[in-house]
Amino acid sequence: MASVHESLYFNPMMTNGVVHANVFGIKDWVTPYKMALLVLLSELGRSGSQLGLLERRRLNRLLLPLLQGPDMPLSRLRKAIEESCPHLASSVHIRLKLMAEGELKDMEQFFDDLSDSFSGTEPEVHKTSVVGLFLRHMILAYNKLSFSQVYKLYTALQQYFQNDEKKSGIDENDMELTNTEEQEGKMEKEELDAPLSREEEISCSGPLSQKQAEYFLSQQASLLKNDETKALTPASLQKELNNLLKFNPDFAEAHYLSYLNSLRVQDVFSSTHSLLHYFDRLILTGAESKSNGDEGYGRSLRYAALNLAALHCRFGHYQQAELALQEAIRIAQESNDHVCLQHCLSWLYILEQKIFDSCVLLEHSVNKSLHFGLPYLASLGIQSLVQRRAFAGKAANKLMDALKDSDLLHWKHSLSELIDISIAQKTAIWRLYGRSTMALQQAQTLLSMNSLEAVNVGVQQNNTESFAVVLCHLAELHAEQGYFAAASEILKHLKERFPPNSQHAQLWMLFDQKIQFERAMNDGRYHIADSLVAGITALSSIEGVYRKAIVLKAQNQMSEAHKLLQKLLIHCQKIKNTEMVISVLLSIAELYWRSSCHTIALPVLLQALALSREYSLQYLASETVLNLAFSQLILGIPEQALNILHMAIEPVLAHGAVLDKGCAMFLVAKCQVASAASYAQQKKIEALESAILNLNEAKTYFAKVDCKEQLRDVLYFQARLFHTLGKTQERNKCAMLFRQLHQELPAHGVPLINAFK
């Protein structure tokens, strides 16, 4: 059989059962690319004095990335040198050519000469400089090579050079990963390539050097975190990783990236597999690095369990996650690892939040994290604490204070990611409080901020969740103000930045549908609104039910709407979603007064008012006041209604949506007219005229959002007023406009005057 030869195999890297990937503890190996660099350095030393100042500076700036970066093909290296100094590039090329086309002894001679640069009374290179260290590393690595390794290196150099020669004819533009093929180019002889099948080509796309692999992994990982769309597609990334692992099974980090990649496609099986494999590997490498204070692999064990918990949590296996977390906590406690414990605590909080909400754990976590100097964890804790507190109706000034404090922390440690999150959070909180201008301002702040991250200096923004949130809010704010074109523009942008299958796409999908829904409702196209409900429900069930009730209400199916709203109310009270509770209460009150039961509506409205005041949800509060005023108007106390309207009108005009502004002005006019009934003639005329002015304002607002029904009502009312004032011409004009609109729209179920909305 063919396996006879296998007995010849001997693995020198194994001692005591552990295979050491790195036998001599040296990360640097002489590669052809490194030799090209050495040639460059020696040329620099030889002709350095003749170079101009500018050229020398450019070269010095070039050197560091060259020394630290991944291996690159000769053509690229030459181009890089040419850009700073064309003369030097050609001399490097000539020397390499001489060496590659010469004999082995040329290379040996070259290395012998290298160490000369240190000698002499005034050496060209200082021993401890960056270049000096590199040179010494290389000389050391070269000296450690065995005879056959030296020969291999020489053939590799020849290949490196020949590949460049061959390639110089061919256009080269795709360089990122494909360039590695060239390094093992010998077998790429043309006549061999002919019958290659596709599968084989993949398997032969060649190994990466250590640094290249590290660079590739870190780049992809950061892209996955910040901007998923720019990373490789899951399939091709997996292919690359498999390739990497095939040639270098000890490269544990690749397993972790593969875990992240599987998470992207929600593949629980392969992600678990990769995660565990990664930690199995890590335990080995961890055992060696006892020097850095941690007690070997115990550390990775804890984090292994913790990561497993995170994985299960992400896939919604909360029970499993809890078990894994318990394990992590137990091990961390046993080994007194407070830092790990803090991480566990924050995860515990996240898990608990899924089951029942309590802030105690979180507060504890924030305190402890600050104590152990974990700013990231601490401010993440503060963020979620603020979020919870905001929902729980805690004093706004304290929350803002807390956010400010955490911002201080962020800027101090330049946690750019958290800065983004914090601003997005503020936008959301301002919107919750009904301060659209502040929200707008915060959103714009984030969008016009430059990224602090060094990885992508050129890129202005990342595609993270915070940006998605802020953009969604921006779209909705614009839609509220009637700038639908702008809103749809923003949504289009969102669609491009977060394609439908990416992580944060659900956000904009929901907002998109909500905006469409509002538009359809304003236009009175209820069937369209109804068709959108299903989509909204899929993304957020509570929102969906609420919208369904609204559609039912608009279609005059009162009892069904009422039933639905009651159910929703109970549910929302249970999960403590106050914002929704108030909205539902308002809708219920509206149902009551639509059925002319104003007296029943009043207590509901008062409840809503109390709630919104308590949670300082100003926007909802003013809306409640409007409803309340309307009820009072109908109950025959317009003076009282006017009084409380004065209270609400200011915030509505300042922060409210255009539609609400219109409604408010309309209501004011109505109240004015109603209270004017008891006035003297002169005063009455004045009041009516001011009411007409208010109606005009309302009209412009309604026209902005294209609300024909309301427009029609306003026109009717205005016509009546003009009629009372005896202004026939104006009256006729309004009446004509009314007539036009009335023909367009279906008949209204509710008496015109009675409707407030």
Add this chain to the structure above:
Amino acid sequence: MAAAGLCGADFSDLREIKKQLLSVAARSRERGLQHSGKWASELAFALEPLPLSELPPPPALTEEDARDLDAYTLAKSYFDLKEYDRAAYFLRGCKSQKAYFLYMYSRYLSGEKKKDDETVDSLGPLEKGQVKNEALRELRVELSKKHKARELDGFGLYLYGVVLRKLDLVKEAIDVFVEAAHVLPLHWGAWLELCNLITDKEMLKFLSLPDTWMKEFFLAHIYTELQLIEEALQKYQSLIDAGFSKSTYIISQIAVAYHNIRDIDKALSIFNELRKQDPYRIENMDTFSNLLYVRSMKPELSYLAHNLCEIDKYRVETCCVIGNYYSLRSQHEKAALYFQRALKLNPRYLGAWTLMGHEYMEMKNTSAAIQAYRHAIEVNKRDYRAWYGLGQTYEILKMPFYCLYYYRRAHQLRPNDSRMLVALGECYEKLNQLVEAKKCYWRAYAVGDVEKMALVKLAKLHEQLNESEQAAQCYIKYIQDIYSCGEIVEHLEVSTAFRYLAQYYFKCKLWDEASACAQKCCAFNDTREEGKALLRQILQLRNQGETSSTEIAAPFFLPASLSANSTPTRRVSPLNLSSVTP
């Protein structure tokens, strides 16, 4: 050549078979395929000798053969001396099939040898994985040209398949091996390669294999590989019946099969038989030593180890046996050393990785153990012992949740092995997931518990959950199990079972049963006092009961008494664990 063998499983003409075997052995040897030659000769040896008149004539020489004869003879001697490049050099340009094969094969082996040599001086750790047989691609191109032109004979096809397999082109390799088996069914190497590439029963079904008597050997072999032991044993039995009863190959395969289903006694006796017939055999002796190890037969193992060491101490199997020997003597460092040596001799020798993992476990060197197991898994993903070992390692590190994954993997690979199920159950128990734990234990019992601990554990769980009726049932079954085995093993838990049962019957006021159990209790040291106390109480209560004479009917239905041999009534439910099994 006597190409097509006999049809189907027709073993009526053993003489013909013997002739074929002898001729193919010679042809294999001519081409340097030692192992196939050895296999054929071994099998031929098991058959009746042929009279002189019927001996197969040496393969006829063709014109081409004659032309290449000198080059071939020279190259073959170089080849035998492992000077592959030299052999290939003198064979270039040879046209005859035999010489061409030897030419290609030398090039292949030379590439492989260089690959192994180069691994030692690679230019860096990253290059380690990228060392490959440089000759493979060239060989593939040339062979595929020949293959297209249909110029390859059975041996050539075999080599082409090997090249494809080495290039990880598994699908193409399988096709070529099947073709090779059709062209030259007698060449065992092609069949064996096929065995390594087929991973499950489904794949096997879709192969169109030549219908010869060799197919029977192949099927038996692959059934053993795929853990379909019943089928494999059947096949081997029919082969023996057909007249191969003396074949050491078949005997060893049967022993291995018994080993796989953990029928230790049968396997041991067969191995002993094998040692008698073939005392200098080294193959399969590692399996034999595993069996001796499991049975803790120190003297036998020691004898075997010394014997093998005398025969050849630089064989993988020998190292493995010695490792097992040291392990049994609790000299784990030495054991690990020998397993390492085995791995140095052949890094693809899977068993040693796992065994080394076990040794490191014994030495409490968990990280080395994890590495060893991971290596084993890398070599063969289906190695359930390595998965199981990883699970155990993490269990030792007190991570019961973490090790669930590994046990599940092991369980997937051996769904009917009770050890994995018991291990899973224990983990669930530690995690306080008692429902899952119960399922595991019950299942473990249902698939045939090797260690007989599942029932006790199940009973204790029921006890914990206050499900006294089920607990009692489990104990009853456990006792039945123990006693029906015949051998009275020192089982600690028997006394616990009797004690519980006694208490249980006592509570149910079934005095007869209770006193019977209590009396049994008295036979054990740790429960004697309790048993006596209970007996006294029973006596007391009985006397009272007779006076009051109001016998309360037993509240539960109980499975008769202990003597009844009722089989478990609960049906084996599918193991439906609620957790995901990634």
